[in-house]
Amino acid sequence: MSAVREDHALPSSPESGSEPARAARAVSPGVRASLRRGRTWIVVAVALLAGALVLVALQGAIRAPGPPLAADDPAPGGAQALARVLADRGVEVRQVRSLDAALAEARRGATVFVHDGLGVLDRARIGELAAVADAIVVARPDFASLEVLAPGVRLAGAVDGAPGAAGCAVPAADRAGTLSDGQRLLTIDDDAAASGFTGCFPSGDGFAVVAGTAPDGAEVVLVGATTPFANESIDEAGNAALAVGLLGARDEVVWYLPGPGDADAAEAPTLAELTPGWVSPVLVLLVVATIAAGIWRGRRFGPLVVEDLPVHVPASETGEGRARLYARSSARLRAIDQIRIGTIRRLSAVLRLPRSADVDAVVVSAAQATGQPAASVRALLVDAVPQDDRELVRLARDLDGLERAVHAAIAPDPSLDATDPTGRRT
Amino acid sequence: MALTGRFSLLVALGVVPVVLLGADAAVAWATLLGWLLLALALGGIDLALAASPRRVAVERDLPSRLRLGETVGSELVLRNLGRRRLRAEVRDGWPPSAGVHGRNRSRVDVPAGEGRRVRLALTPTRRGDRVTEAITVRSHGPLGLWARQATLAAPGRLRVLPPFHSRAHLPSRLTRLRELDGRTPILVRGQGTEFDSLREYVRGDDVRSIDWRATARRADPESPGAAKLMVRTWRPERDRRIVIVVDTSRTAAARIGDEPRLDTAYEAALLLAALASHAGDRVDLLLWDRRRRGRVHGASGADLLARMVDTMADVDAELIEADWAGVPAQVRSVTSRRALVVLLTAADSPGSARGLLSVLPQLTARHRVVVASVTDPTLEAAVSRRDELADVYAAAAAERTRLDGDRVAAAVRQLGATTVAAGPAELPPALADRYLELKAAGQL
Numbered sequence: 001m002s003a004v005r006e007d008h009a010l011p012s013s014p015e016s017g018s019e020p021a022r023a024a025r026a027v028s029p030g031v032r033a034s035l036r037r038g039r040t041w042i043v044v045a046v047a048l049l050a051g052a053l054v055l056v057a058l059q060g061a062i063r064a065p066g067p068p069l070a071a072d073d074p075a076p077g078g079a080q081a082l083a084r085v086l087a088d089r090g091v092e093v094r095q096v097r098s099l100d101a102a103l104a105e106a107r108r109g110a111t112v113f114v115h116d117g118l119g120v121l122d123r124a125r126i127g128e129l130a131a132v133a134d135a136i137v138v139a140r141p142d143f144a145s146l147e148v149l150a151p152g153v154r155l156a157g158a159v160d161g162a163p164g165a166a167g168c169a170v171p172a173a174d175r176a177g178t179l180s181d182g183q184r185l186l187t188i189d190d191d192a193a194a195s196g197f198t199g200c201f202p203s204g205d206g207f208a209v210v211a212g213t214a215p216d217g218a219e220v221v222l223v224g225a226t227t228p229f230a231n232e233s234i235d236e237a238g239n240a241a242l243a244v245g246l247l248g249a250r251d252e253v254v255w256y257l258p259g260p261g262d263a264d265a266a267e268a269p270t271l272a273e274l275t276p277g278w279v280s281p282v283l284v285l286l287v288v289a290t291i292a293a294g295i296w297r298g299r300r301f302g303p304l305v306v307e308d309l310p311v312h313v314p315a316s317e318t319g320e321g322r323a324r325l326y327a328r329s330s331a332r333l334r335a336i337d338q339i340r341i342g343t344i345r346r347l348s349a350v351l352r353l354p355r356s357a358d359v360d361a362v363v364v365s366a367a368q369a370t371g372q373p374a375a376s377v378r379a380l381l382v383d384a385v386p387q388d389d390r391e392l393v394r395l396a397r398d399l400d401g402l403e404r405a406v407h408a409a410i411a412p413d414p415s416l417d418a419t420d421p422t423g424r425r426t
Numbered sequence: 427m428a429l430t431g432r433f434s435l436l437v438a439l440g441v442v443p444v445v446l447l448g449a450d451a452a453v454a455w456a457t458l459l460g461w462l463l464l465a466l467a468l469g470g471i472d473l474a475l476a477a478s479p480r481r482v483a484v485e486r487d488l489p490s491r492l493r494l495g496e497t498v499g500s501e502l503v504l505r506n507l508g509r510r511r512l513r514a515e516v517r518d519g520w521p522p523s524a525g526v527h528g529r530n531r532s533r534v535d536v537p538a539g540e541g542r543r544v545r546l547a548l549t550p551t552r553r554g555d556r557v558t559e560a561i562t563v564r565s566h567g568p569l570g571l572w573a574r575q576a577t578l579a580a581p582g583r584l585r586v587l588p589p590f591h592s593r594a595h596l597p598s599r600l601t602r603l604r605e606l607d608g609r610t611p612i613l614v615r616g617q618g619t620e621f622d623s624l625r626e627y628v629r630g631d632d633v634r635s636i637d638w639r640a641t642a643r644r645a646d647p648e649s650p651g652a653a654k655l656m657v658r659t660w661r662p663e664r665d666r667r668i669v670i671v672v673d674t675s676r677t678a679a680a681r682i683g684d685e686p687r688l689d690t691a692y693e694a695a696l697l698l699a700a701l702a703s704h705a706g707d708r709v710d711l712l713l714w715d716r717r718r719r720g721r722v723h724g725a726s727g728a729d730l731l732a733r734m735v736d737t738m739a740d741v742d743a744e745l746i747e748a749d750w751a752g753v754p755a756q757v758r759s760v761t762s763r764r765a766l767v768v769l770l771t772a773a774d775s776p777g778s779a780r781g782l783l784s785v786l787p788q789l790t791a792r793h794r795v796v797v798a799s800v801t802d803p804t805l806e807a808a809v810s811r812r813d814e815l816a817d818v819y820a821a822a823a824a825e826r827t828r829l830d831g832d833r834v835a836a837a838v839r840q841l842g843a844t845t846v847a848a849g850p851a852e853l854p855p856a857l858a859d860r861y862l863e864l865k866a867a868g869q870l
Contacts, residue, residue, distance in 0.1 A: 281451075284458060311679050341829060
C-alpha cells in the first residue's frame with residue numbers, strides 16, 4: 001500500500017512542492033509517439049515484406065538457381081522430369097560437375113550427356129572426354145565441341161516454328177517423329193557427310209539433330225537446342241521420345257554439366273585466394289562506418305527555422321531596363337533627345353537664364369559663352385539626327401563637352417582662386 | 427536519437443581486429459560481426475545511460491528590444507529535473523538574421539537537480555521581430571557514442587529597432603534650433619508665430635513693430651517727456667503639430683544604395699521627430715499603404731522616439747500600390763488643426779505619383795505639406811558617363827529618370843507643397859534643415 005502511495009507521490013512532488021521548475025513541453029515526438037505517428041507506414045512496410053516473402057515461397061525460387069538442365073532441378077529450365085523418367089525405366093542417372101568424375105563414369109561405358117551452357121570446356125578437355133566415352137549426347141553444342149566431336153558440322157541459328165519430320169536413320173529420332181518449336185539448327189558440309197554424319201529433322205539446309213561418329217570413335221548425337229530436354233518443353237511434340245531414346249539406350253547416364261572447376265583458368269589462383277581473408281570484411285566494415293558517419297552528419301539538430309525575408313528591389317533596375325530597351329530597339333534619336341533635354345536644362349541654369357527661356361535663348365547664350373558658332377551649337381543641341389551608333393556616341397560626347405566648355409567659360413578661373421586666397425582679381 | 431563521430435570512429439576501428447585476426451576469411455567475418463555487435467551494444471548502453479532530454483526545465487532571459495547593430499546577450503537557464511547527469515549540446519532556434527555569434531551549439535554539463543546558464547551573443551542583421559520557438563537538446567551518454575535528442579518549447583522574442591544612424595546629425599541641428607530660439611525674436615508677425623514679449627525699442631528695430639498702446643502705458647509719469655518706445659516681439663510658435671506620413675507601399679521596397687527607401691524614410695522621420703520634440707512641437711507618425719500599418723499619436727518627450735521605433739520595428743514594405751485617397755482622412759483623425767504634414771514617399775515617376783498628386787490639394791488646403799523622397803545618387807554618375815554606346819543609352823535612361831523626378835517635383839510644387847529630395851545619406855539632415863527653415867521663417 002505504501003509503495004503505491006510512493007508511486008503517486010513521485011510525479012506529483014515537483015508540482016506540489018516549492019520547486020517551481022517544470023519540464024519544458026517537448027515539441028518533437030518521442031519514440032512511442034513517432035511509432036504511433038508512423039504506424040501506417042510501418043504496417044505497410046511489414047505487409048509488403050510479408051507479401052514478397054509469400055510470393056518468393058510460392059514461386060519456389062527460394063533455393064539458389066542451379067545450372068540449366070540440371071538433373072535435379074524442377075524449375076522450368078531444369079531437366080528433373082527427364083531424369084525421373086529415365087530412372088523409372090531402370091537407367092541410372094548420375095549428375096557430375098567435374099571432368100574427372102565424368103571421365104571415370106565414361107570409362108565404365110555410360111552414355112555421356114553434356115550440356116556446356118557457359119562454354120567452360122576447352123578443346124583439349126572435350127577431346128579427353130571424346131577419347132574415353134563410347135556414346136556422347138551434346139545438348140546445344142558450342143563451337144569448340146563441334147570442332148572436336150564433329151568437324152564439318154556448323155551452327156546455323158534458330159528455326160521459326162517446328163522443323164520437319166525426322167527422316168533419318170537414328171532410331172530415337174525416328175520414334176519421335178516430330179519436334180516442338182524453338183529448335184536450333186546445325187549444317188553438315190560435304191566432308192562431314194562423307195565421314196558419316198547424318199542429320200534429322202531438317203529445316204532448310206540445317207538439321208535439328210545430327211548423329212555420327214567422332215574422329216576418336218565415339219558415337220555422337222548433337223541436339224541443337226535444349227528444348228527436347230528441359231522440363232518446360234519436354235512434353236511437347238516428340239521431344240520426350242527423342243530425349244528418352246537418346247539417353248535410355250544404355251543402363252547408365254553420366255549427366256555432365258561442366259562446373260567452374262573445369263574451366264581453363266581452373267589452375268590459376270582466384271582473386272579470393274590471392275587476397276587475405278580480411279579484405280571483404282574490412283570493405284563491409286568501412287561501408288558500415290561510412291553509413292554511421294552519414295547518419296552522424298545528417299541527423300538534423302532540431303527543426304528547420306523559418307526566416308521571412310523582406311522583398312528589396314534595387315531601384316536602379318528600372319533605369320537599367322530602360323537603357324536596354326533603348327539599346328535593343330536602337331532608339332538613338334529618343335536616347336539623344338533625353339540627354340539633350342537634360343543638358344539644356346542644366347545649361348539654362350548655369351547660364352542664369354529664366355526657367356521659361358526657350359531653346360533658342362539657350363543656344364545663343366551658350367554660343368556666346370563658349371565662342372562656338374551658334375549654328376553648330378544649335379545642330380548639337382537640337383537638329384542633328386544620329387544615323388548610326390558611332391554618331392550617337394559622338395553627339396553624346398559633344399554634348400558633354402559643350403556642358404564642360406560652358407562651365408569653364410562661366411566659372412571664375414580656378415588658378416586665380418588658388419593663388420589669391422581672398423579671391424580678389426588683380 | 428543521434429549518433430556521434432565517436433561512434434563511427436569506433437566502428438571504423440574494427441579494421442584493426444579484423445585485419446589482425448582475419449588471415450582466414452571465416453574468422454575475419456566472425457570478427458567483423460562480433461565487432462559490430464560490440465559497437466551496437468556499447469551504443470545501446472550509452473543510450474540507456476544518457477539523461478532524458480525531455481526532463482529539462484527551460485527559462486529564457488532575454489532583453490525585449492535592441493537597436494539594429496547592437497549586440498545583446500541571450501541567456502537560457504537549463505534545469506536538469508531527471509536523475510542522471512545531463513551532458514548535452516543545446517541549439518537555440520534563432521533564425522539566421524538573429525545573428526548568433528559562433529555555431530549556436532552550446533555544451534552544458536548539468537548534474538541531476540541543478541541548473542546551468544547558456545549564453546549566446548546576438549547581433550541581429552535585420553530590423554523587425556526575431557522569434558525563436560524552441561530549443562533542441564541533444565543528450566549524450568557517458569561514452570559519447572549515441573545521444574537522445576528532443577526539441578523543447580522555449581519561446582522568445584527580440585524586437586530589433588531601426589538603428590537611427592541619423593542621430594549623428596541631431597546635435598548640430600539642436601544647436602541651430604537653440605540659436606533660433608535665443609535669437610532676437612522676430613519682429614514681424616507671421617502665421618506660425620506667437621507673442622513673445624515687450625521690450626524697449628533699440629535703434630535698428632523695425633519701426634512698424636512699435637506697440638503704441640504699450641508705449642502709452644509705460645509712459646513715465648515723473649518725466650513725461652521721456653517716454654520709452656516699446657516694441658512687441660514674436661517668436662516662432664511652439665506646440666505646432668507635425669504629422670509624418672511614411673509610405674510603406676511597393677515603392678518603399680526599392681533599394682537605393684545600401685538600404686530600402688523605407689529605412690531611409692524611418693531615419694528621416696526619427697531625426698525630424700527628435701528635433702521637433704526638442705523644439706516643443708508635437709509629432710505624430712502614420713505608417714500607411716492601403717491601410718494603417720502603424721500610428722504613434724499623443725506621445726511626447728523620450729516616450730515619442732521609443733514608441734516610434736517600436737512601431738517602425740516590424741513594419742516592412744508591402745508589394746501593393748499605396749491608397750493615397752485615404753491619407754487626408756488619416757491626417758484629419760490625428761489633428762484638426764493646421765499642421766506640418768511630411769509625406770515620406772517616392773515621388774520619382776509620374777505614373778506612381780498620380781495618386782499622391784490627386785490628394786495633395788486636399789492636404790495643402792489645410793496644412794503645410796512637405797514631400798520628401800530619396801533619390802538615387804548613382805544617376806548623377808550615370809548621366810555624365812558617355813564612353814561607349816551602352817554608357818550613352820544608360821545616360822539617356824538616367825536622364826529620363828531624373829526628368830521624370832523633376833516633373834513630379836514641379837507638379838508637387840505647383841499644388842502648393844514643397845519638396846525635399848536627396849540621397850539616402852543626405853535625406854534625414856535635409857529634411858531636418860527644411861523643418862528648421864520653416865520654423866525660423868515662422869511658417870509652421
